[in-house]
Each structure stands twice: as C-alpha cells, then as structure tokens.
Amino acid sequence: MGADIQRPASKDAGKGMSTSFRHHLAARWSANGEQILVVGDAMLDVYILGAVNRISPEAPVPVVRQTEIREMGGGGANVAANIVSLGGAAHLIACAGRDAEGQRLAAALSAAGVRFDLIDLDDRPTTVKTRFFSGQHQLLRVDKEELIGLSSAAEEAVIRAIELRVGGARLVIVSDYGKGLLTDRVLEHTMALAHAAAIPIVVDPKRVDLSAYRGATVITPNRKELEAATGIAVTSDLEAEQAGRAAAAITGGSILVTRSEAGMSLVSPQGSAIHMPTQARAVFDVAGAGDTVAAAFALGLASGRPVEEAMAFANLAAGIAVSKPGTTVVQADDLEAERALLAGDGLVDKGALAEWDTALRLRRLWQHQGLVVGFTNGCFDLLHPGHVSLLRETAKACDRLIVGLNSDASVRRLKGSGRPVQGERERAAVLGAIDNVSIVVIFEQDTPAQLIELLLPDLLVKGADYTINEIVGAETVTRAGGRVMTVDLVPGHSTTRLIANSARSD
Secondary structure (H helix, E strand, O other): OOOOOOOOOOOOOOOOEEOOOHHHOOOOOOOOOOEEEEEEOEEEEEEEEEEEEEEOOOOOOEEEEEEEEEEEEEEHHHHHHHHHHOOOEEEEEEEEEOOHHHHHHHHHHHHOOOEEEEEEEOOOOOOEEEEEEEOOEEEEEEEEOOOOOOOHHHHHHHHHHHHHHHHHOOEEEEEOOOOOOOOHHHHHHHHHHHHHOOOOEEEEOOOOOHHHHOOOOEEOOEHHHHHHHHOOOOOOHHHHHHHHHHHHHHHOOEEEEEOHHHOEEEEOOOOOEEEEOOOOOOOOOOOOHHHHHHHHHHHHHHOOOOHHHHHHHHHHHHHHHHOOOOOOOOOHHHHHHHHHHHHHOOOOOOOEEOOHHHHHHHHHHHHHOOOOEEEEEEOOOOOOHHHHHHHHHHHHOOOEEEEEEEOHHHHHHHHOOOOOOOOHHHHHHHHHOOOOOOEEEEEOOOOOHHHHHHHOOOEEEEEOOOOHHHOOOHHHHHHOOOEEEEEOOOOOOOHHHHHHHHHHHO
8 A cells, every 4th residue: 555644543433523624724725846746637628708698590509709718737637737736746647649639738737837748649639628608607518539548558658657757756646537548557557656656646536446546545536436436325424434434445545535515524444534524605616626626635645734634625625616617726825815714713702802804804704605794883882772682683684793893082082081981892892792793893983984894794784863875884885795774773772861861860
C-alpha cells in the first residue's frame, strides 16, 4: 500500500464520528507549491455562452445568440488546473489526439500554469465536450470522442513519462474518466512507481470494479459510483459507512465518498469513519466538482494536514465550485476567504456585542449560507414590551437579526444630558439576552446610515411611527435588492414615558 495518511483514532464499525465542518478550518489555507503528479484522462471543455431571445423558425428549438467562447481543460486537466489555482504545482500526464483540439488543450494547460506530458495519439481524436449556455442555464452538451484502448506504444510512452516525473512529486492523483488512458498495465505501473517512491496515491475512480485501484491510499468515488461498486445504497451515514468498508476491503485503501448535499464520509480499511456535513449554498452546476475535491483533498494531504482538515477544505472547495456555472477552478484566495468567513462564525456567541468588522464577516457568512439577514436599530435605553414586540416581529421575517445600538454619546446628543439611563454595554447585554437577537453592534454616529451601508441587510425594520421614506438606510437597502418593513407599535409604551413615570413616583 502507498504512504499512509493521518487517520482518526479507530472506532468500532457502525459508530462513525460526525465531525463539524467549521471546526477544522481554524488554520489558514496554504499549499506552499506542493508538487502533485496527475495521471489520467484529459479532455477539452468548450463553453459557448450567449442569450436566448427567440425560438428558431426552422424547428422548435432556442436560438442562442453567441457572446463568448471559453476553453479549458477537463477531467485530469481540470484536476491539475485546480491544484495550481489552489497554490500547488501540478504536472499532468495524459493523452491527446494529434489534432487542432489537442493543440488547444495544450494551450489551455499552459494558460492555467500546468506542466504536462501529452502523449500524441494517431488513432483517435482529442475528447471534446462542448456546452451551450444561456446565462447560467445549460441548454445542450455535445461530446466528440472515440473510446479506443491505448496501443502498446502509447502505454509505454505513458509509463516512461510516469517513471520520469514521479520522483519529484509529493503525491500522485489518478484521474480516471474511462477514456482509455488508465489501462490495467498503466494503473499497475503507476501504483508500483508511487509505492517505490513512498508517496500517497489518491484515485478519482470510474471503474465499477474497484479492485483495479488496489494499492491506492485514498479513493474518492461519488455516491452513485460507490453504490454501483458495492451494491449498497448510500443514503445515510450508516450506509455510507457500510459501503465504504466494503470498498476499503476490496482496495486496501481509505474511501472518501462525496455525497452531494449530505457532505462527505471517509472510511478507513480499519473500519473507522468520519462523516462531515457540507455547507448549504446555492448549486448552479456540479460539473468538475469531483475534480476540485480530489485536488483540494490531495493538496491538504501533501501539505501535511490531518485528514479531517484536508476533508474540510475539500468540502469547502467543492461548495465554491458548484456555486459557479460550468467547469471551474477554485482560487486559493477564494478558499481562504471562505475559510475565514466560516471560522469567524464561532468568534462570538449568539447575542454577543460584536465589532463592525466581525459583524461584516458574519453578515457575509450568512449571505453565503442563503440566510435572510435583518437589521433594526435604536437606543433601547429601558427595554419595554414595545421593544420586545419590534424584535420579535423583525425576527419572524428573517433568519438572523442584527441590532444596531446607539452609543452613550449618540444617545446624549439625541435625548439630552440625562440619558441614557443604562450604559451601552449594559443595554447591549440586555438586548443580546433576547432569543431573537443574533448580534448587537454599537454605532457612534447619530444615525445607523454608515453601519447599514456596510452591512447591506436583506431586511430593514423600524416601528410604524416612521414612514418608509423617513427610515434611515431605506434607500440603501432597497437599492441593494433588500426590503424595508414597519412594525405596529404597542400602545402606551415608551422609554421616555417610563423615565417620567419613575421620576413622578420618586
């Protein structure tokens, strides 16, 4: 077997460990240019982008008005491109036809910063997948390919290239798309050469018979691939564990199964398992997501990260990839920005007093999670039923509620020298203790206009004693696509009246 990975403490079969996605994102993402060798099927992905404004008079089909054409590597080429974009260094060994499309594939690899050995094939064309898009919606995919096994000469050329390059790599990724490069002989030599160099092997599989990948360190099937290979449904953590154990017994390696919205599970040959939920987000296109998982996970391992951390980054990278249309690479800066947002969610407790920069990080995180963020503001000097009603009704209309709180100096300018009755931190603590409040943010200005401009909440709420046009920040929020709402007041309640009544009773 190839070089081992840092596995979690062993657990009894059927008692897999569910681990927090966010918990393993404390350390910054940095791949440090780790050298990864990618061996696998490569293809040219072509995207024809445009808009549909009418139906053809010749047939009931849409007419795409072409605006742009994009070309990039697909399959193993996309794995290699993701490695580079995530901060690693990739060398790809693949095959291509001796044709114009092969030259365009080579140009796409060079543009992505990938070094490569493309073995020329005379007996078949370069595989090309052409996708037609209207906006972010895919209309049609056209595949050009001929699935012909490698000749003995081509096999030798691939094996010689692997022999030449494997010594400089920290890890090998085998990217099998079933296009013919990874013959039994090529697979056997790849495993043997990696073992001799004592480096890990990560396999993104396509074969139903996983025994062909025996000797791999980690194999990364998706849910359907694992179900096909084992005959076991993978709809729950327990089933993922059972199917993973069956596949691990066949291959001798760990199984990292990607389960779409359910996240991913890692099952070791010893039977221990880790289940990691994913981050909820909008999905535009799953094309290439498996390539991103393989690249980020492999880079994590090659960088010496614990397996749970490598999983967490792979999980996060896949979420970024599916949120964009078409085959795409995930940039290291984007991955680190997402990590920082997620890690920041645990910096403050629910209802805590937050600084402006922390509030912005949380607002962006909640936005990425598809949550509706509400905002209301006030002095909240002596909390009364009217305040509670405002907060409760606001919370009903949003998923997270940020409360802007006038500072002590701001209250004195607005209400006079005798106010506030309670200091800003005491007022924030009382507000934060209310179940509906997510965080409290103090602002020094007379109005929350600057804070609203920074946070751009989805929902802005004030009491019905204001008209929409009178609400500070209303124009800012509506211009950004949000909405403004007023809440009916509870009759007979105001802080000024409470203070006056208290003075009379004294």
